[in-house]
Amino acid sequence: MGEPVRAQSPALAPALPLGRLLPLYLAQALATGATTVSTILASLVMSSLGRESLSGLPSTLISASAALSAGLFGALMLRAGRRVGLGAAFTLGAGGAVLGFLGARAALTPVFLLGAALMGAAQGGYQQARYAAAESVPESRRGTALGLLMLMSVLGSFLMTGFSGGVETLGERLGTSAEVAGWLVGGGLLGVAALLILAWTPVRPPAQVAAKAPTSVRAAFAVPGVRSTALALATAQGLMVTLMSLTPLRAHHMGMDHTGVAALISGHIAGMFAFGWLTGPLIDRLGVRFGYVGGSVLLVLAALSATLPGAAWLGVSMFVLGLGWNLAFVSGSKALARHPAAQGVTDGLGYVAAGAGTLIGGLVIARVGFSVLAHACAVLALLSLVSAWRVGRR
Secondary structure, eight states, rough: OOOOSSOOTTTTOOOOOOHHHHHHHHHHHHHHHHHHHGGGGHHHHHHTTTGGGTTTHHHHHHHHHHHHHHHHHHHHHHHOOOHHHHHHHHHHHHHHHHHHHHHHHHHHHHHHOOOOOOHHHHHHTTTTTHHHHHHTTTTHHHHHHHHHHHHHHHHHHHHHHTHHHHHHHHHHHHOOOOOHHHHHHHHHHHHOOOOOOOOOOOOSOHHHTTTSSSSSSHHHHEEEEEHHHHHHHHHHHHHHHHHHHHHHHHHTTTOOOOOHHHHHHHHHHHIIIHHHHHHHHHHHHHHHHHHHHHHHHHHHHHHHHHTTSHHHHHHHHHHHHHHHHHHHHHHHHHHTTHHHHHHHHHHHHHHHHHHHHHHHHHHHHHHHHHHHHHHHHHHGGGGHHHHHHHHHOO
């Protein structure tokens, strides 16, 4: 991507415009909280609707919708600007969450699934807020800006986890379950996020950001390094989602209870987001090649440690999995910030990889066991080294 392995020293780098970035950061935190209290509980809602055999369908719809919408939102933001695109994504998510709530409360499964699909389509848009954050700062500080955005995401997730008692109370008042009420709460959070985006002014106009970058998807992917960056992002996303989704199944087979599985997920979320304050500045200082290599190594270790006996190793695996994803994700996002036309399509590829990974992974476990899946993931994690090699060559 033409970036040197070492960037400008953080001591000499300009300060982040935190005041102007705050609405964007808060909106992303609220969006993560909305995802935590609504879409993660979608399988439980399906079960309550008497459709337990289709409990995985909402997640599939969410991933498929996100994959289809990511490129469209990317094109919209390139044409009309980040504020318009992100505002539309948050508004669509708010409408989808409310529709999902109404469908679930009225026991109308098709309406609930439509709401889930709209929520997924919204995620394909508002997950691109990280590029808006990266574009708002000099290149030497983009890793730091991305890391802080991820830290805000984990704060939003943990905040809503701690607010679970309030969601249960709301459900009782509405005469429904906490899982269903969570969708209404998610809609409210995304509505506030849309209002925050209206109050946010991009630091740089879209035309200025993309002035020297190709404006078509084909031209963007023809630039040396863009395809290898997309490979790193899609690989990290696919492997992370696959192992995150299927490791709890291994934990269940090992005899772990619900509390133990919840602890695994909490450790994984901490690995994904909580260390953005550290990984972002490190990538700014050492370069994206460091992030690709470090992410690849950690993803390999996460896959291999998941096969070791004992619940403790599963905890280690889930945390390391999140941290490895963090390094690869921040590095790839920083590198791709130069090429807006490739961003939405790359995000779509990540969603496709995640959906295919979970589908194929479930079949692999059923036929030959979890260990075979984990070792295959370890081999695939080495693909990020291709991106590191491409950066080193340039």
